[in-house]
Amino acid sequence: xxxxxxxxxxxxxxxxxxxxxxxxxxxxxxxxxxxxxxxxxxxxxxxxxxxxxxxxxxxxxxxxxxxxxxxxxxxxxxxxxxxxxxxxxxxxxxxxxxxxxxxxxxxxxxxxxxxxxxxxxxxxx
Numbered sequence: 001x002x003x004x005x006x007x008x009x010x011x012x013x014x015x016x017x018x019x020x021x022x023x024x025x026x027x028x029x030x031x032x033x034x035x036x037x038x039x040x041x042x043x044x045x046x047x048x049x050x051x052x053x054x055x056x057x058x059x060x061x062x063x064x065x066x067x068x069x070x071x072x073x074x075x076x077x078x079x080x081x082x083x084x085x086x087x088x089x090x091x092x093x094x095x096x097x098x099x100x101x102x103x104x105x106x107x108x109x110x111x112x113x114x115x116x117x118x119x120x121x122x123x124x125x
Contacts, residue, residue, distance in 0.1 A: 001025040002119040007037040007061065008053040008082070013104075017051060017082070020108045026115070034059040038067065046074045048119040051111070054083035054090065065097050078118035082106055
């Protein structure tokens with residue numbers, strides 16, 4: 001299955017997403033902040049896909065994704081935004097970055113389908 005990095009400052013949602021993805025067989029790492037996410041990438045390399053919250057303290061997921069993609073080996077990092085921000089301009093901003101944008105509340109099946117659509121990797125991490 002896929003290697004997934006989940007970045008969300010909400011510990012309950014982060015845990016829920018992690019458990020669901022692990023149940024589906026994915027290898028999951030989590031970060032509770034943009035800074036921690038960058039540390040994970042530096043230490044572990046690029047995952048197959050990153051799942052990002054949009055609204056986080058210090059830096060939005062929309063700001064974080066281009067920084068992540070500027071790192072060696074992460075240039076084509078597939079991304080999924082999970083967000084409570086449902087305004088057209090928010091969704092358009094996420095999609096302009098080439099990311100899938102799912103709004104909260106989201107269905108676990110929608111998330112797993114989005115990951116499957118973005119990845120085709122069976123090994124690693």
